[in-house]
Amino acid sequence: MRAITADRYGGPEVLEFTETADPKIAPDAVLVRVKAAGVNPVDWKVVAGYLDPIMHAHFPLIPGWDVSGVVEAVGLDATEFSVGDEVCGYVRKDEVQHGTFAELVAAPVRTLAKKPSSLDWRQAAGLPLAGLTAHQSLARIGVTRGDTVLVHAAAGGVGSFAVQIAVALGARVIGTASERNHDFLRSLGAEPVVYGDGLAERVRELAPDGITAAVDYVGEDAVEVSQQLLTDRSRVASVVDASVTQRGGHHVWVRPSTTDLTDLGRLADSGSLTVNVDHALPLAEAGEAFRLSAEGRTRGKIVLEVD
Template sequence: MKAISTQTYGGPDVLAYSDLPDPKVGPDSVLVRVKAAGVNPVDWKILAGYLDPMLDTHFPLVPGWDVAGVVEAVGADATEYEVGDEVIGYVRKDAVQHGTYAELVAAPVRTLARKPASLSWQQAAGLPLAGLTAYQSLARVAAKQGETVLVHAAAGGVGSLAVQIAVARGARVIGTASERNHDFLRSLGAEPVTYGEGLADRVRALAPEGIDAAVDFVGGGVVDVSQELLKDRGRVASVADGEVKGKGGHMVWVRPDTADLTALGALADAGKLTVPVAAVFPLSEAAEALRQSMAGRTRGKIVLEVS
């Protein structure tokens, strides 16, 4: 199969577009013919070795955890799927090596769900990791109907999905973003505010009674700002602030979860959730896709088109 791989840690320049053996399919896995693969910041962080203290890594390493594709073969005890089924997945395993930047990926069934019919392959590939991060963060702070939720980095790949999920739950959403993304946030149902110095005052002007919950997808001290505004200081979750637990909030490291992924698909098929796709690259140009991700200015998801 064709795949993007590296023999060493480094930047995007260490990646090669090459031939690798087809993956082996375990008893509780299926072989997926990849249609598209999502690109996430964690991909280039793994490539740089940042997660080495946390996850065992083996070379040659194929990056990528997001996939949308078609089941091509089924493991001996993978009764959940049949050949030809269309699936999406957040294919994070216990060790990092066999990722989704490839024509084929062996995916444990616990990481998969049915592809939402309403999403294109590109949109579907951008949903799993970002969607699950948003969904599980909102669940951690128990955001619900009638509440005011503050979403930090609301125009990004995760934040834009969190806005839609919270709106679908009946919450009022205030989202931080640069001014150029304010109309985009309004189109998703959020009330935009500009991030940076004075953020707390700008949020108070919209919600003088305070906010009920906050989710942080950017870091940089916004947990502290959130806690100034929260009625209950514990109802803040972050994927980016390693000190949030010590401040009484919640740290979120997204987990593969079929039920949560299925719920996201149901929101999409009900017309309540879409996946903004910022850029699409062919698999062979994965290095350039990662460079764009590293720039940190993308509105929506970056996706690799594989087959």
């Protein structure tokens, strides 16, 4: 099969589009013929070696954790899916080597769900990691109807999902973003504010009584600002700032979950959640996708299409 591989840590320049062996299927896995693979900041960070202290990489490695595609074969005990099923998933395994930037990927069944019928292949590939991150961080702090939620980096891949999920739950959402993304946030149901100096004061103008929950997808001083505004300082979750736990909040490392991914699919099929694909590139241009992701200016998702 053709795949994107890296034989050492580094930047986009270490990526190669090459021929490699087809993956083997474990008993609890299925073989997926890839239609599209989502690109997330963690992908280029893995290749750069930033996650080496917590996730060991085996070279040559194929990056990528997000996928959409069709089940081509099933493992000996993979009864959850059948050949021909259209699926999407967050295919994170215990170690980094056999990822989704390829024509085929062996995916444990615990990482997959049926593809939402309302989403095309590109959208379905952009949903899993970012959607699950948003879903699980909001769940960790118990966001529900009546909450006023502050979403940091609300126009990004994770933030835009968090806005939509919180709105679907019945919460009021205030989202930080640059001014160029304010109309986009309004279209998702959020009240936008500019990030940066004076953020706390701008949020107080919208919510004089403070906020009841906050999710941080950007880092820097987001947790500190959130806790200045929260009525309960423990109701903040960050996927970026691990020190949030020392301040009484929650650090979230997203987990594969068929149940949660199925919930996201239901939201998509009901019209409550859309997946905005900002860039769709051929698989061979993974290096360019990494460069776009590292710039941090993408509104929504970047995906690689597999022919």
